[in-house]
Amino acid sequence: MSSYFSNIPKISYEGPKSKNPLAFKHYNPDELVEGKSMARHLRFSVVYWHTFRGAGSDPFGAGTMLRPWDDGSASVENAQKRARVAFEFIEKLGAPFYAFHDRDVAPEGATLAESNRNLDAVVKVLKEEQQRTGIKLLWGTACLFANPRFLHGAATSPNTDVFAYAAAQVKKAMEVTHELGGEGYTFWGGREGYSTLWNTDIKRELDHLARFLHLAVDYKKQIGFKGQFYIEPKPKEPTKHQYDSDSAACLNFLREYGLLDHLKLNLESNHATLAGHTMHHECEVAAAANALGSVDANAGDDLIGWDTDQFPTNLYLTTSVMLTVLKMGGFTTGGLNFDAKVRRESFEPVDLFYAHIGGMDAFARGLKAAAAIRADGRLGDIVKSRYASWDSGLGKSIEDGKETLASLEKHALSQPDPIQHGSGRQELIENIINELI
C-alpha cells in the first residue's frame, strides 16, 4: 500500500529545546517517572471515530477535512484501506493503543447480517495491522446512537425490537473486541436519557439499562472475554439529560443494580465540564470508589457550551488527572484515549499529528508535574496535617466505629467549644502547584 504520510518522519523525542513541530518535547516513552516508563504510565490511545471518520462538519456547515486516502464511499474496500492508513498514522505517532466503534471501522449494511459481515471484513485488516505494528486495542464499543432507529435510545428505547437490535450489536462488537485482544469495552449511553419527561418512564428505562448491562456481563463470561467493562459518564448532548450524567450518578446506578463489580468508569474531561464539574472532581470521585478505569483525554472550550472535544493542552488539567492516576497506583487496563478532534479549520492531515503530539506532550508534562508535586511533599504534608486529628485519640475511635452520639456529646461538653481551626491554605497550595508545574 502506498504511504499517505511519507513526508512525515516517525515522531521522536527531541527534548524541551526542540523547535521541530513534528517531535515530542516532553513525551519520552522510555523515560522513567516514579520507576515506570512514561509509555506505561500514559498508555496513549488514538480514537478511530474523530481521527479517521471525523469530517469536520458542524451544525452550521459541511465537512472540511482533506483525507486523500478516503474515496468517500461506504464500501468495505474503502474501509479496509482506511484501516491500513490509520495504522500507518498511529505507528508514526508512536501511540501504543487505539479505540473504535463498530460503525466507525466498517460501513453499516442493509441488514444486521450484512453489517456483521462488513465488520468481519475490516476486523481482519485490523488484526493484521495490529500484528504487523504491535499496536493494541484499548477498547471497542458499539455505536448505539447514530442510526435513526436509536432516536429514543437503545437499551432505554421504549421499543423492544430496538433493545434486541442494540443487544445484538453489542454482542458482535464484544466478540470482535475479544478477537482483537481488546483490553476493555466501553458503554457510552449515546441516547440513553430523555428529551422530555412528559413521555418518559425513568424507572422502567433505568431497569432496562441495567438489564442490558447484566446481559452483557453474562455474555462476557460466556465467551471468556477478560477485558474491563467501562461506563462513560456524560450529562447531556445529545439528550437533554443522560442517565449516566456524571461519576456520582454512574456509581449510584451501578451500585443500585449490582453492577459495581463489573464496570469501572471511563471519564472524559469535556463531559466533566458539561456536568458542571472539573475533570479533577470526576477523577477523585471515581478513584474514591476504586472505579477510575480509563480516561477520554480531551478538553472543552471555556466559552462554547458544547462538547467541542478539543485536544488537551491545559497543564493544570493534565497535572490534576495524573495526580489522581498516580495516587491510585496507575492505569491497569485503561489509558489516555484522545477522544478529541482537530478543529474544522485544521483540515490538513498533518494537523492530526500536531494535535496528538500536543496532547501527548501536555500529558507528559502533567505526569512529570504530578510526580514532582508528590516528590516535593509539601502538598501531601498539608493534606496529612489537615486530617491529623483523625489519626489517633478521638478521631481514630470515631473512624473505628467506637463512638456514639452520646459519647461525643460527653466529649463536647467536657471541654471548651472548638474554635475556628486550621487554615485551608488554598493560596499557598496554588503557589506550590504553580512553582512545580
Ligand code: XUL
Ligand atoms: C461522546 C463520546 C463517545 C464515547 C464512545 O461524547 O465521548 O465518543 O467515548 O462512544
Ligand code: CO
Ligand atoms: Co468519549
